[in-house]
Amino acid sequence: MRNKLLESVEKKVKRTDIPLLRVGMNIKVFVRIKEGSKERIQLFEGLIISIKGEGSSRNFTVRKISYGVGVERTFMFDSPLVSHIEIVRENKIRRAKLYYLRSRKGKSAKLKEIKK
Numbered sequence: 001m002r003n004k005l006l007e008s009v010e011k012k013v014k015r016t017d018i019p020l021l022r023v024g025m026n027i028k029v030f031v032r033i034k035e036g037s038k039e040r041i042q043l044f045e046g047l048i049i050s051i052k053g054e055g056s057s058r059n060f061t062v063r064k065i066s067y068g069v070g071v072e073r074t075f076m077f078d079s080p081l082v083s084h085i086e087i088v089r090e091n092k093i094r095r096a097k098l099y100y101l102r103s104r105k106g107k108s109a110k111l112k113e114i115k116k
Contacts, residue, residue: 010056015078018085021060023048024093024111029062029075030083041083044073047091047111049098063101070102090114 021027029044046064049072053059058077063070075082091111101109 006055013056013078018077018082019087021048021051021077021085021087022090023051023096023098024091026088026091027062028086028088029073030085031075032081032083045088046071046073047098047101049101050096063098090116 025048026046027048030041031044033040033042044062044064046062048060049063050061051058052061056078059074060077061072061074063072065071090113092114093111
């Protein structure tokens with residue numbers, strides 16, 4: 001059971017512009033990067049392999065392959081550093097966490113797309 005004070009604070013920081021995300025989706029995350037006094041937006045595109053937490057501490061992990069090396073990055077749902085998120089495609093999955101993709105390469109690491 002959550003504390004009422006905690007829920008009231010979470011309501012203030014909760015973002016409504018983030019789409020409904022699920023594990024197995026390929027997404028584009030637009031992240032605000034500060035370099036000195038300048039600010040720019042950097043794109044991170046990959047597959048959601050896990051979603052953890054609840055309330056304002058919810059986060060999701062995105063994995064991509066960059067120059068043959070697997071790169072994972074974790075983002076908070078309500079983070080002000082995330083500018084916006086675009087869904088590229090949805091994949092058919094049968095697991096809640098896709099950690100097994102870390103050990104896969106090539107065709108065995110591919111997921112089937114859900115056609116709409």
